[in-house]
Amino acid sequence: MSQSPVQATANSLNHQGHFEGTQAEIVSLDAVSFGYSRKRLVLQDLNLSIQQGEFLTLLGPSGCGKSTILNLIAGFYKPLAGTVSHGGEEIKGPSARRGVVFQSNALFDWMTVEQNIGFGFRFQSLSKYEKRHRVETIIQLVGLRGSERKYPYQLSGGMRQRVAVARSMVVQPEILLMDEPFAAVDVQTREGLQEELLKLHEQVAGAILFVTHSIEEAVFLSDRIVILDRSLGGIAHDIRIHLPGPRYTAMNRVSDAFNQYRTDLYLKMKAIG
Amino acid sequence: MQLKVSKPEGVPAFKGQDLQTQALREKAVLFCVAIAIPTLILILWETTTRMGWIDELFLPSLSGIVTEFLAMLRKGYAGTPVLSHVLGSLRRVFTAFGVGTVVGLLLGLLMGYYKYVRAAFYVVTEILRPIPPLAFITLFILWFGIGEVSKILIILYAGALIVMLNTMAGVQSCPKDKILAARTLGANDLAIFLYVILPAALPSIFTGMRVALSVDFGILVAAELLAGDVGIGYIIQDASVFFNVEALFVGILMIGFFGVISDFLLRIIASKVVHWQG
Numbered sequence: 001m002s003q004s005p006v007q008a009t010a011n012s013l014n015h016q017g018h019f020e021g022t023q024a025e026i027v028s029l030d031a032v033s034f035g036y037s038r039k040r041l042v043l044q045d046l047n048l049s050i051q052q053g054e055f056l057t058l059l060g061p062s063g064c065g066k067s068t069i070l071n072l073i074a075g076f077y078k079p080l081a082g083t084v085s086h087g088g089e090e091i092k093g094p095s096a097r098r099g100v101v102f103q104s105n106a107l108f109d110w111m112t113v114e115q116n117i118g119f120g121f122r123f124q125s126l127s128k129y130e131k132r133h134r135v136e137t138i139i140q141l142v143g144l145r146g147s148e149r150k151y152p153y154q155l156s157g158g159m160r161q162r163v164a165v166a167r168s169m170v171v172q173p174e175i176l177l178m179d180e181p182f183a184a185v186d187v188q189t190r191e192g193l194q195e196e197l198l199k200l201h202e203q204v205a206g207a208i209l210f211v212t213h214s215i216e217e218a219v220f221l222s223d224r225i226v227i228l229d230r231s232l233g234g235i236a237h238d239i240r241i242h243l244p245g246p247r248y249t250a251m252n253r254v255s256d257a258f259n260q261y262r263t264d265l266y267l268k269m270k271a272i273g
Numbered sequence: 274m275q276l277k278v279s280k281p282e283g284v285p286a287f288k289g290q291d292l293q294t295q296a297l298r299e300k301a302v303l304f305c306v307a308i309a310i311p312t313l314i315l316i317l318w319e320t321t322t323r324m325g326w327i328d329e330l331f332l333p334s335l336s337g338i339v340t341e342f343l344a345m346l347r348k349g350y351a352g353t354p355v356l357s358h359v360l361g362s363l364r365r366v367f368t369a370f371g372v373g374t375v376v377g378l379l380l381g382l383l384m385g386y387y388k389y390v391r392a393a394f395y396v397v398t399e400i401l402r403p404i405p406p407l408a409f410i411t412l413f414i415l416w417f418g419i420g421e422v423s424k425i426l427i428i429l430y431a432g433a434l435i436v437m438l439n440t441m442a443g444v445q446s447c448p449k450d451k452i453l454a455a456r457t458l459g460a461n462d463l464a465i466f467l468y469v470i471l472p473a474a475l476p477s478i479f480t481g482m483r484v485a486l487s488v489d490f491g492i493l494v495a496a497e498l499l500a501g502d503v504g505i506g507y508i509i510q511d512a513s514v515f516f517n518v519e520a521l522f523v524g525i526l527m528i529g530f531f532g533v534i535s536d537f538l539l540r541i542i543a544s545k546v547v548h549w550q551g
Contacts (some may be wrong), residue, residue: 076453097460107455109549110472119468123459151549170456 007169008236026052026175026207027073028035032082034068035231042068044146044233045082048226050175050207057210057218059235059265060228061272066211069228070177074100074207087174096120099168100203101178105160107152113163114139114148120171125171126141142196158189162196167196169200175207181219191253194220198248217259219243227265229272293459306333329366333519341519350508350520361503363531364547365421369428370486376429377436377485378478385444386439386470393434402438406431406488407495425498431492432485439481476550486539490532507533 028049035041050056059064071077075094082088082184084091086098094100107116114135121131139145142162152160161181168176182190194217201208212218218225229236241261243252252258260272290298315335321327322334329337345355384391391480401496410427417423454467497506505527512520544550 001418032457074453074457094456096457100457101455102450102454104448104450106448106450108451108455108469108472110475119455119460120458122464122468123461153549165456167458 005217020047024052025049027209029069029072029079029086029197030085032079032084034065034077034079038080041080041226041233042230043079046234048111048235050209052174053179053205053207054207055201055210055221055223057212057222057225058228059122059212059215059225059269061220061230061269062213064228065233066228067106067179070100070209070211071181073175074098074171074177081108096171097174099134099171099173099176100166101176101181102162103180103183105152105164105181107160107163107167109152112149112151113144113155116152116163117167117170119167125169134170134217136169141200142166154191157185159169161193165193165197165200169204169206172204173206175209178208178210180211182215183213190217191250195250197221198246202246215262216253219258219265221247225265227268227272237271239265276291290439291537292345309405330516330518333522336538337519338522339448341517342523343522345523349467351511353503359531362493362497362505365425365496365504366428366489369425369493370432370489373429373432373438373485373489377433377481378440380433380441381437381481382444382471382474385474391441398434398438401434406434406492410496410499421501424493424499425503427496428492430487432489434483434486436478436481439484440474443477443481444470446477447473447483476547479539479547483536483539483543486535487532490535493530512528516551 027105029046031041033041034043034046034095042063046069048069058069060066068077071088072079073091074093075091075098086095090094091098108119111119115137115190118131121135124131126134139148144159144166147155147159152163155163161184165178165181182193185193197208198221210218210221219241220243225237225239225241226235227237227239228234239261243255243257243261284428285415289536318332319335322329322332323336333341349355350358351411380394384394406427410423413423413427417426451473455465461470468488493504495504497504497512509521509524509528512518512524529531
C-alpha cells in the first residue's frame with residue numbers, strides 16, 4: 001500500500017510516547033474465514049496481527065465483520081477455516097487472558113461496583129491484600145471513588161461503562177477487546193471516557209482491540225486503524241496514527257494532523273460505501 | 274472593588290404549582306379515593322342490610338358477620354376451635370407451597386439451563402399447562418385416597434407448575450453478554466450458574482412464587498370443599514349446606530385475609546432479596 005500524504009505529514013510530526021510497533025505479536029488471525037453459513041462468508045482469508053501493547057481499532061460500515069473479528073479473538077466463535085491464536089497457541093474458547101467490554105456494559109446488577117470490579121479475582125489465586133489493593137487502585141483511576149457500594153442501577157450510563165472497563169482491566173488481561181463500548185453514552189461523557197481509556201492504557205500495559213463506527217473516536221484513540229470491507233471479506237486499509245503525546249490531550253481532537261487523518265479516513269470509508 | 278449587583282425589581286410572582294407539589298397532591302387525592310370507595314361500600318352494605326332492604330339470607334349485615342365471627346372464636350365451628358381450622362388450612366397451603374416451590378425451582382432451573390432437559394419435558398409441560406389443576410382432583414383422590422395427601426398434592430402440583438415455568442423463563446431471560454462477561458473473567462460453569470444465572474432469574478422466580486401462592490389458596494378451598502372436617506374451606510362448605518350465610522362470609526373473608534397477608538409477606542421478602550431492582 002502506498003503511503004498517503006496524510007501519513008507523510010504525520011510521520012514528520014514530533015511524536016513521543018506513541019506505540020512504535022516493534023514488540024512481539026500477541027494475537028494473530030491467519031487465513032481466517034467465518035460466516036454464519038458457509039455460503040455467505042463475512043470474513044474470507046483474513047490475516048491480521050495485533051502487537052503487544054498496541055491500541056488497534058477496527059473501523060468499517062455495519063456488517064463488515066468488525067464485531068465478528070472481536071468475537072473470534074474472544075473465543076465466542078470458532079473460525080470456519082484458518083486459525084486464531086493468542087501467544088502462539090490456538091484460541092479454543094473464552095479466557096481471562098482476553099478481557100471483553102460489551103456495548104451493553106453487561107454489569108451484574110445484583111453486585112455493587114466493588115463486587116463487579118472484583119468479580120474476576122474470585123477465580124485467581126492472589127493474596128487478599130493484593131486483590132483489595134488492585135481494586136482500590138483502579139476505582140481511583142476511573143474516578144469511581146465514593147461509588148464503591150452503589151449498585152449499577154444507581155449509576156449513570158457513563159459510570160456504568162467505567163465499571164465495565166475497570167472490571168475487565170483489573171485482572172490485567174494481555175488484550176482487552178472493546179465492542180463499541182461508548183456508543184450508548186452522550187458526546188461529552190464519551191470524550192471523557194476516551195481520555196480515561198487512554199490514561200488507563202498507559203498504566204495497564206495490555207493491547208486493546210477497539211471496534212467503532214466513529215472515525216473521530218478511532219483517530220483519537222488508536223495507534224493503528226484497520227478498515228474492513230465486506231465485499232473483500234477482509235482488510236481494505238491498515239493505517240498507523242501518529243499524534244503527539246500525551247495522546248489524551250484535548251488538543252489532539254482539533255489539531256491539523258487529527259483533521260487530516262479524519263479526512264483521509266472519511267474518504268476511504270466513502271470509497272467503500 | 275466591589276461589584277454592585279442591583280436586585281432585580283418586579284420579579285413576577287410564581288403562578289400555579291410546581292410539578293412536585295402537583296405530584297404530591299395527586300398522590301394524596303388517589304390515596305383518599307382508594308380509602309373512600311371501600312369505606313362507602315361498607316357503609317352502604319351495613320345500612321341496606323340493617324334497614325332490611327336486602328334479605329339477610331342473600332347478604333348478611335356486617336355487624337352480623339362480626340358477631341358470628343366473635344361467636345366462632347368463643348365456641349369454635351362444628352366442634353373445632355377456629356384456630357384449628359385456620360392452622361389446618363395454613364399448614365396444608367404452606368406445606369404444599371413450600372415443597373412445590375422447591376420442586377418447581379429445581380425443575381425450572383434444570384429446564385432453563387439445559388436445553389436437552391427442556392426438550393425432554395417440553396411436550397409434557399405444554400400439555401399440562403392449560404389444564405386447570407382442579408380437573409385432576411378426582412384422579413388424585415382415586416390415587417392417593419381422600420385424606421390429607423391428595424389435598425396437599427393437588428395444591429403442590431398447581432404451585433410447582435407455575436414456579437417451574439417462571440423459573441425456566443427467568444433462567445432463559447439471563448442476558449447472554451452477562452454470561453460471556455463472566456466467562457471472560459475466568460468463571461467456570463458452576464460460578465456462572467451461582468453468581469450470574471441464578472440472581473438474574475430471581476425476579477422471575479419471585480413473580481412465579483407470588484402467582485403460585487395465590488393459586489394455591491384457591492385450590493386449597495376447592496380441595497377442602499370435597500372432604501374433611503377441618504379447614505377454612507370446610508367452614509365455607511359446611512356453612513353453605515346449612516345456609517349459615519354469616520359463617521359463609523366469615524370463611525370467605527378469612528381466606529381473603531390470609532391470602533393478602535401472605536402475599537404481602539412474600540412481597541417484602543422479594544423486595545429484600547431482589548433489592549437491585551430499584
